[in-house]
Amino acid sequence: MKQAIFLLLDEYADWEAAYLSATLNEGREWTVRTISLHDHVTSIGGFKTEVDYRISGHPSFDLLVLIGGNTWDIESDDIFNLVDEAFSKNTPVGAICGAVDYLAKNGFLNHFKHTGNSAYLWQNYENYNPEVEFMEEQAVKDKNLVTANGTAPIEFTELVLQMVNFDTAEEIEKTMYMYRYGFYEYVEKYGNPYL
Structure with a gap:
């Protein structure tokens, strides 16, 4: 069974996860689990979520999904190390909305075609030095990465499903x-x- 891990921070955007998590979890080959820095998080929509794993003790996974929200300006070694591990192992990663901002800020987008909410938001990020310019599209897939803006949960879902050959x-x-x-x-x- 393949495992998709959805990283949820407090004030996560619940609508950005819904299509993808439901589709994956209904598949015969996939299971969906949640991960965070804390045992409980609350979405922008007020859903109180008890997460399956703390980042510090995460299991192996076949897909890392970073769901956007209002708190991705976070500084956390645990989050950085989790994301860095996924990129280092060429594990498929999907990031939407504020989570893409986090990837830009930390230099993870530099070698990928990508999109997000706005390149304007990233102009002062020292580690954002892309080889390919920001693409003004709803969602973009390149190699093992899918990025999307916060209004693109369906496009995001479609490209992630394609990326993992769902x-x-x-x-x-x-x-x-x-x-x-x-x-x-x-x-x-x-x-x-x-x-």
Whole structure:
């Protein structure tokens, strides 16, 4: 069983995790777990979440997902070491919203095509020296990294699923069509999946 670890900080953006975590967790080959600096975190939407693992004692994982929010200006050796471990091992990483800001600030984006909320926010980051300019797109996949802005949870989900070869391209496309356009348009295009 492959394991996806979702890093959640206090005031995390719950909507940014929903499509991806639900899709992965319903798959036969994946399990989803949460990780943080503390045993409990609260989302921007007020969801109180008891996390599965503390960063200091994390298990092995096949995908690291960094969910955005209001507290990614954090200074933490534990978070840095976790992210650095994933990049060093070429483990797939997905980052959205404020989590991409964190990657930029700490120099993790320099060798990847990437996007985020705004390159303007990063102009004073000493460690942000990209080989490829910021791309003004909802989400970008390059090698083992997917980045997205905070308004792109569906695009983020699609590219992460592609990155980890979650399913065939056709099945991923169908799943995303349902998320984007809803059940009735899905039925009109692909038929009723429940019959």
